[in-house]
Amino acid sequence: MQTTLYSGFGVWDPVIWTIAGAVILLLVYLFWRSGVSTYRKGSEQERPYLSGNAEPEKNAVHIGGGNLYWGFTEGLKGYYSRLVPVHTGDLNDYMLWYFGVLVAVCALVVIFQ
Amino acid sequence: MLTQLPYLAVVLIAGIGIATILLKKNLIKMIMGLGVLTGSANLFLVTLGYRDGGIAPIYTSAPEGVMVLSTVQAMTVTNIVIGFATTALLLAFAIMLYRKYGSVETGDIRRLRE
Amino acid sequence: MSQYVPLLVALPLIAAFAMPLVGMLGKTIRNSLAIIAMAGTVTAALLLVYEVLVNGTIIYAFGAFDPSLAIPFDSGGVPIRILFVIDAMSAFMVLTAAIMMFAVVLYSLSSESEQTGQDGYYALLFLMMVGIFGMVTTGDLFNFFVFLEINSLAGAALAAYRINKGLSVEGGLKYAFISTIAGLFFLFAIGMLYGQYNSLNIAYIASVIDLTGLSLVALVLMITSLAMKAGSVPMHFWTPDTYSSAPSSITAILIVSSMASLYAIFRVAFSLYGVTMNVVTIGWIIIILGILSMFIGVSMALPQKDVKRLMAYHSVSQIGYMLVGLGVGVAVLGDTQMMNEFGLVAMEGGIFHIINYALYKGLLFLIAGAVIYRCGTRNLNELGGLGHSMKWTMGFFIIAALAIAGIPPFNGFASKILIYESVFIFNPYISVIAMVVSIMTLASFVKVFHSMFMGPKLPQYAEVKEVPLPMLIGMGLLAALIILFGLFPDLVVNLLIEPAALAFIDQSGYISSVMGGI
Numbered sequence: 001m002q003t004t005l006y007s008g009f010g011v012w013d014p015v016i017w018t019i020a021g022a023v024i025l026l027l028v029y030l031f032w033r034s035g036v037s038t039y040r041k042g043s044e045q046e047r048p049y050l051s052g053n054a055e056p057e058k059n060a061v062h063i064g065g066g067n068l069y070w071g072f073t074e075g076l077k078g079y080y081s082r083l084v085p086v087h088t089g090d091l092n093d094y095m096l097w098y099f100g101v102l103v104a105v106c107a108l109v110v111i112f113q
Numbered sequence: 114m115l116t117q118l119p120y121l122a123v124v125l126i127a128g129i130g131i132a133t134i135l136l137k138k139n140l141i142k143m144i145m146g147l148g149v150l151t152g153s154a155n156l157f158l159v160t161l162g163y164r165d166g167g168i169a170p171i172y173t174s175a176p177e178g179v180m181v182l183s184t185v186q187a188m189t190v191t192n193i194v195i196g197f198a199t200t201a202l203l204l205a206f207a208i209m210l211y212r213k214y215g216s217v218e219t220g221d222i223r224r225l226r227e
Numbered sequence: 228m229s230q231y232v233p234l235l236v237a238l239p240l241i242a243a244f245a246m247p248l249v250g251m252l253g254k255t256i257r258n259s260l261a262i263i264a265m266a267g268t269v270t271a272a273l274l275l276v277y278e279v280l281v282n283g284t285i286i287y288a289f290g291a292f293d294p295s296l297a298i299p300f301d302s303g304g305v306p307i308r309i310l311f312v313i314d315a316m317s318a319f320m321v322l323t324a325a326i327m328m329f330a331v332v333l334y335s336l337s338s339e340s341e342q343t344g345q346d347g348y349y350a351l352l353f354l355m356m357v358g359i360f361g362m363v364t365t366g367d368l369f370n371f372f373v374f375l376e377i378n379s380l381a382g383a384a385l386a387a388y389r390i391n392k393g394l395s396v397e398g399g400l401k402y403a404f405i406s407t408i409a410g411l412f413f414l415f416a417i418g419m420l421y422g423q424y425n426s427l428n429i430a431y432i433a434s435v436i437d438l439t440g441l442s443l444v445a446l447v448l449m450i451t452s453l454a455m456k457a458g459s460v461p462m463h464f465w466t467p468d469t470y471s472s473a474p475s476s477i478t479a480i481l482i483v484s485s486m487a488s489l490y491a492i493f494r495v496a497f498s499l500y501g502v503t504m505n506v507v508t509i510g511w512i513i514i515i516l517g518i519l520s521m522f523i524g525v526s527m528a529l530p531q532k533d534v535k536r537l538m539a540y541h542s543v544s545q546i547g548y549m550l551v552g553l554g555v556g557v558a559v560l561g562d563t564q565m566m567n568e569f570g571l572v573a574m575e576g577g578i579f580h581i582i583n584y585a586l587y588k589g590l591l592f593l594i595a596g597a598v599i600y601r602c603g604t605r606n607l608n609e610l611g612g613l614g615h616s617m618k619w620t621m622g623f624f625i626i627a628a629l630a631i632a633g634i635p636p637f638n639g640f641a642s643k644i645l646i647y648e649s650v651f652i653f654n655p656y657i658s659v660i661a662m663v664v665s666i667m668t669l670a671s672f673v674k675v676f677h678s679m680f681m682g683p684k685l686p687q688y689a690e691v692k693e694v695p696l697p698m699l700i701g702m703g704l705l706a707a708l709i710i711l712f713g714l715f716p717d718l719v720v721n722l723l724i725e726p727a728a729l730a731f732i733d734q735s736g737y738i739s740s741v742m743g744g745i
Contacts, residue, residue, distance in 0.1 A: 005641055005716045009572075009648040014636035014714050021636075048683075058612070058683045065607025065678030066532045069670065073530045083527065087464055089226025091143065091219045091401060094464045095134050098408065098455055101462055105512055106447045112508040113443075127415075134408075140400075147407060154414050161422040182307075185421065188369050192414060195376045199407045202380060206387060206400040213393025222397055225468040 119160040126153035140210070140217040144203045151196035158189045231275040232287035232311050235321065235360045238268045243353035250346030258336055261349050265332045268356065272325035279318035280726065284740040286366075287311040297741065304742070306428040312366030312741055315726035316578070320363035320490050322723070323582045326708065327483045327589050328356055334593050334701030335476045337694070338600055348388060354381040355480055362487040366741060368417045369427045371491065372410060375456075378484050379406030386473035386481065398472030401465045402481075409452035416445035416452075429499050430741035433734060436503050446504060449495045450513070456488035459550060460519040463543045467527075470539035471605075475596020478535070479589040482542060486581055489546065493553050493731060501734040502561040510558025517550030518657060521664045529671045534605050535595050537675060538588070541631065544664060545584045551661065552577020552646045555653050556731070566732065569649040574728040575720060576645030582723075583638040583712060587630040590705040594624050597694045597702070598679060607678040614680035616691045619699055621680045623706045628676060630709050632669035638709050641716035 004013045039045060048055050055061075073080050130153060133146025162185030170180040211217050214224075242264030250257045279285055286294040288308045298306045313321070335352065339345055358378025365371050383406065387399025417427065419441045424432045436442060455462035466485075470478045496509060524544030531537035556574035559565040597620050598613065599605050614621045630637035633644075643665060651658040693699070712719055730737070 005644075005720060009652075010644075012635075012641065012644055012716070014641070014716065018636050018714065058685050059687075062611040062682035062685065063677070064609070064611065065534075065674055067608075068674040068677065069529055072670075076526075079526070080530065083523065084227050084530075087227045087467070087527070089223030089464075089468065091140075091222070091404060092135060092138065094401065094405060094462075095408065097464065098405070098451070098462050099131065099135065101455075102412075102447065102451045105451055106444065108512060109443055109447055109505070109508055113505055143404070147404070147411075150408075150411055154411050154418070157415065157418050161418055184369075184427065185418075188417075191369075191373060195373070195410075198380055199376070199403065202384060203400065203403055203407070206383075206396050206403065209387070209390060209396045210393055210400065213390065213396065222400070224394060225397055225401075225472060 119156065123153050123157045123160065126150075126156065138219050140207045140219060140222065141204075143219070144200060144207065147203070148196065148200055151192065151200075155189050155192055155196075158185050158192065161185050162189075229275060229278055229285045229287060229313075231271040231278065232285065232313065232364065233289070234271040235268065235275065235364065236357055238264055238271065239353040239356040239360070242268075243350045243357065246350040246353065247346045250349075254345070257346065257349065261332060261336070261353075264353065265329060268360075269325045269329050272321050272360070275313065276318045276322045279313050279315060280722070284312065284314040284730075284736075286741060287313075295743065298743065305426050306431050306741065309370050310366040310428060310430075310741060311364045312430065312737070313364050314737060314740065315723075315730040316490070316494075316728075317363050319578065319582070319723050319727040320487065321360065323486065323585050324356075324359050324363065324483050326582075326704075327479060327585050328359075330589065330593070330701045330704050331476050331479050333704070334479075334596070334698050337697040338474070338476055338596055342389065344388070348385070351381045351385045351388070352477075352480070355385065355484065358382075359480075359484055359487050363490055366429050367427050368420065368429060368432070372414055372417060375406075375413065375488075375491075376410050378487070379403065379410060379456075382406070382477075382481055382484055385477045386469050388477070389474055391472065395472045395474075398465075398469040402469040405462075405465045406456060409456045412448045412452045416448040419445040419448075428741065429494070430738045433499050433501060434738045434742055436500065438503050438505075442500075443504070446495070446500055446509070450492055450509070453488045453492045453495070454513075454516055454550075457485045457492065457546055458520075458543055459516045459546055460523045460543060463520065463524065466543050467536050467539040470542065470592075471533055471536040475535070475592045475599065478539075478592040478596075482588050482592070483585055485542070485546070486585055489549055489581065493557070496557050497560070497731040498734055498737045506560045507558055510554050510556075510560070513550050513554030513557055514657065517547040517554055518660055519547070520544060520550060521547030522660060525664045525667045525671070529667060529674075531671075532607050534598070534607055534610070534675060534679065535592070537607075537671060538591050538595060541591075541668060541671070542584075542588055544668065545580070545588065545631070547664070548643065548646055548661065549577045549580050549584070551650060551657060552580060553731075555650055556728070559653070560732070569652040571728055571732070572645055572649035573653065574731065575724045576642050576649060578727050578731075579642035579645060579716070579720060579724045580639075582719075583630070583642050583709075586705050586709050586712070587627045587637075587639060590623060590627040590702055590709065591631065593698070593702050593705070594620055594627065597698055600694060600698075601691045602688055607675065610679045610688075611682040612680075612684040612688060613691065615684040616688070617680075617693055619693055620702070623702045624676065624680065626706045626709055628669075628672035630713065632672055633665045634669070636713045638712035638716065641713060641720075645720075 004011050130146045130150030134143050137143055164181045167181035168178040207217050249260050288294050288297040288310050297310055358374045361374030383399045383403030386402050387396045389395050420432055424435050458466035521544050524540050528537050528540035552573045556570050559570035630639040633639045647658050
């Protein structure tokens, strides 16, 4: 079966890619296996090690979604502080946007006829 | 000029409907604006289909004259029914929102935002 | 004449209205009716698609024995009957819708099993199916409007079905209001066309259309209304509200319904107007809407805390890819050299993205539904550590998230590479934006993955276990298709996508299939 996708500019063959990925995973597995195994299930090793301190409660360890990408939104503060308030949740504003776009597109179409 | 009058009425009524939807904050009034807009669409369709001196295409003892294909009238009837259904649904939503939020002002119906 | 065409609409319609009656007999009987009706519709859809791919465009004239009677001999060459025209593109949309519906009905059987009012739920679900199948198969403008309204009404009612302290009703209200406005302005446009050309048939209007001022206004009204229904920026505000508040299975169907609107934009642009309009202007307007949708959608998705809201913003962003891909096709329409050079590939990418998007986005929403079903919350700050207990769901999530981010070898990559490489020749900047958006998509799904599945097993979710089997089957079906489409993109492109793209470009073929030799 032919699996190559010709985009007209290049080719993309997912099967070859997948086989290559599988070979790499196999190699990784072989390397990993040849290491020294000192891991024992159910022993002290399964517990998290925090420099000898007591482990905090589970909820305190997990980083929730709200904390991720804080730096990104902080860095683009100027953009987000304008963009987010536009989503007002007010039905009147939604309709205003629709009619605005309608008029704008109409104008564009008439100008660039 | 006189034949253009209904189209002017369509624009006027549609304008009233759109203005109501954009300017009124009360949900019931917005739904009313929607009803007005539906009305203007119906008027527009019926006006399009009007042919002066035409008769309905009912062949039983039909008088002399040009028969008019009544597609537009059928469309209008369909749109009236659809308009009725949407208005009923929207009003039902408004009732439910009033029960849950205690208000039908669009300024208060914005717990989903940002 | 194919007998499967009317079944596509009739079967779900009968099932929808039988549902409340059958519901009185008992739960098992009603559920089996839902499965039987669904299986029947999907079978009819698949047979229809097969027939179209083998025999070419199918015309079905309602109330006539033979499609050649579509145009009565004494009508002066105007088609009066309501026609269903299924060309390769419609067949492709029918296939997409059928797959999604099948997965959603299977999923609903268990996700809704403990809820009240299931009779109405299934009735509305099947009504929505009628609307979607009708929208993508009809060849008549007013008929399209009626199906659009059926679809919007059923969709809004379903979105608001589980009241959820009023939040769902708010989402449903916004959806209903906006769809009604869009529908009304679409009707105005239909009136403008009917007033000029005395017909509602798309093919007939296309054969006689010329660019009067009124036709131009009608075009703008149609495109903006349908773009709002599809949820493109800057008319996307309802999408996150409605998608996040509706039940997850319904959101997956709302996705299909927005796809049907997207299809209609391009049916209007390619088949109805074609080269009559100024294709460069219209094409660029669609492309600009697409770029805005891509970028604003994804940048709004990144800081979201509600998992369904985040995914809803992604669906805005993914709509942008399709608008760009197909918009490039519109912009180079009529220019054979540019069309052959990159326009066709861009369109293939856009069309391929429709089915890919429906698959992985539907799967993502079903996964979000599975997590909410077990954990009862959708807040990413509260979720965590579910990878320990919901292993299958996590596996499906990884597949869907990699697919949406365009990571090989999943299906999202196949369609995105077609869009990137062809749009790059048209305008390199658009391609660069598309890639940046793809990276941001990956970033935000890493966030979802981390906060839902990673981390230690949290004590409050200690009791959480894997979702029931029918839900897993519904999700597994979509995941399997994602992998299949990713591994054999060439097969899908040759079999389904290329005929669909060619059907869009070939306006005269569309016209002559309906109008015959006239």
